[in-house]
Amino acid sequence: MDTKNNTKKRIADALVQLLYEYNADEITVAALIAKAEVSKSTFYRHFSDVYDVYDLLFEDLSRRCLRIILDILLHKKIPLQLRQEKEVVSAEVLAEALAFSEDDAILAQKLLDSKDIRLISQLTEQVHKCIVPLARQRGLDVNRASFYTRFITNGTILLVLDSYNRHRCVDAAIVMFLLQLDVSALLPGGVGI
Amino acid sequence: MKNTDAEQRLFNRLDKAYCVLLQEKSPDKITVTELTKQADMARATFYLHFDSMEQFHLQCVSRLLSLCLRQCTAWFCAGREGIQQACRRSRFMLTPTDCALIEKLILTDGFLDYFSVLHFSDTHTAMRIFCPQWTDGFIEENRGALSVFFAGFLASTLPCLPNYNSRAMCTQMAYIFEIWEYFFPDRKPGT
Numbered sequence: 001m002d003t004k005n006n007t008k009k010r011i012a013d014a015l016v017q018l019l020y021e022y023n024a025d026e027i028t029v030a031a032l033i034a035k036a037e038v039s040k041s042t043f044y045r046h047f048s049d050v051y052d053v054y055d056l057l058f059e060d061l062s063r064r065c066l067r068i069i070l071d072i073l074l075h076k077k078i079p080l081q082l083r084q085e086k087e088v089v090s091a092e093v094l095a096e097a098l099a100f101s102e103d104d105a106i107l108a109q110k111l112l113d114s115k116d117i118r119l120i121s122q123l124t125e126q127v128h129k130c131i132v133p134l135a136r137q138r139g140l141d142v143n144r145a146s147f148y149t150r151f152i153t154n155g156t157i158l159l160v161l162d163s164y165n166r167h168r169c170v171d172a173a174i175v176m177f178l179l180q181l182d183v184s185a186l187l188p189g190g191v192g193i
Numbered sequence: 194m195k196n197t198d199a200e201q202r203l204f205n206r207l208d209k210a211y212c213v214l215l216q217e218k219s220p221d222k223i224t225v226t227e228l229t230k231q232a233d234m235a236r237a238t239f240y241l242h243f244d245s246m247e248q249f250h251l252q253c254v255s256r257l258l259s260l261c262l263r264q265c266t267a268w269f270c271a272g273r274e275g276i277q278q279a280c281r282r283s284r285f286m287l288t289p290t291d292c293a294l295i296e297k298l299i300l301t302d303g304f305l306d307y308f309s310v311l312h313f314s315d316t317h318t319a320m321r322i323f324c325p326q327w328t329d330g331f332i333e334e335n336r337g338a339l340s341v342f343f344a345g346f347l348a349s350t351l352p353c354l355p356n357y358n359s360r361a362m363c364t365q366m367a368y369i370f371e372i373w374e375y376f377f378p379d380r381k382p383g384t
Contacts, residue, residue, distance in 0.1 A: 147349075147368045155345025177337025 008046050008056070011036045015053045203242070206232045208290050211253065215297045220250055250298075257295055260286060265350050266323055268362070270383030273370050280363040287354060296355040319343065326384055338376050345372070 014036035018027050027050050033043050047053050136142055159174055210232035214223050225246050229236045243249040264286045271279035278284070287295070320332050320339055332339060346369060353362060373382050 151345040151349050151372055154348035155341045159340055159344040173337035174340050177341060
């Protein structure tokens with residue numbers, strides 16, 4: 001079982017390495033197995049094509065993004081010290097605070113490049129999946145709780161992608177707001193209903 | 194420049210044809226010849242109004258985005274009292290062709306780019322277009338909250354447009370108003 005996962009990981013790692021130099025559509029299975037040093041039959045035992053490996057990587061990335069979002073939003077683990085007078089948060093500071101590795105950065109870059117709203121939806125869908133059992137457990141209105149969370153995460157991801165895309169940094173007013181935002185007060189429909 | 198009825202009908206025909214072609218190809222693969230053939234129209238007619246396929250595409254996307262934004266603003270400004278009325282199917286501003294095009298163009302290919310480049314030079318302008326009643330002072334004071342609200346609103350609402358369901362939208366808007374009241378307890382939506 002372990003060797004199986006190791007092989008998968010080796011192939012996935014090889015793809016990340018290749019992504020530093022090429023776009024996904026330029027990478028062939030041949031190039032990938034050469035880099036990962038596995039045989040063709042081994043590759044096809046685990047994956048059906050290059051995009052299959054790509055999906056695995058993105059799933060992993062979005063799972064980790066999700067953890068970060070939940071950490072910040074729900075558990076108030078604030079990873080960075082912001083100075084009020086600072087206007088923007090640079091990408092480097094943000095990446096450092098969120099413990100993003102260089103490999104993550106290259107994947108995130110590919111995510112930014114595609115700018116597809118469906119990709120954003122996929123990411124928020126994962127958040128949604130986590131929120132539903134949480135809401136149920138606390139006896140909350142599941143639909144409302146998941147809509148609130150989806151609203152905030154959708155907005156956050158869209159905003160961060162957009163401002164990063166345009167200015168390579170995120171507006172500090174947005175970051176400050178998110179840090180102060182109490183999602184758990186929002187969750188039970190905290191407006192007193 | 195105001196379009197005459199005849200021009201409008203012509204544009205509708207092109208939109209419909211574009212919609213059909215997009216089912217098989219991506220926008221950059223569609224040629225003027227294919228489009229005019231599908232629309233049963235002379236190439237010369239196309240070139241009377243557009244310089245190139247690219248210009249046609251941009252104009253199409255720009256029109257759709259304005260329409261989406263106008264629809265979203267209308268829902269938002271209706272407030273709690275008017276939302277049921279505003280969500281009626283008869284008040285829905287988008288035609289089936291618009292919806293199909295939105296699904297194929299706006300929600301996929303370079304969605305964020307379109308929003309940034311075509312409409313808003315910055316978030317400030319975006320919010321002024323979204324709700325003209327908001328003053329500069331209000332926007333500046335609440336930039337963070339308004340940005341998150343605006344982005345959340347668009348990201349939740351736009352994907353619902355192609356398969357519009359008035360009842361679902363009404364429920365969703367009720368949630369959105371609740372979020373608004375949480376952010377800005379003293380201010381009615383759209384004021």
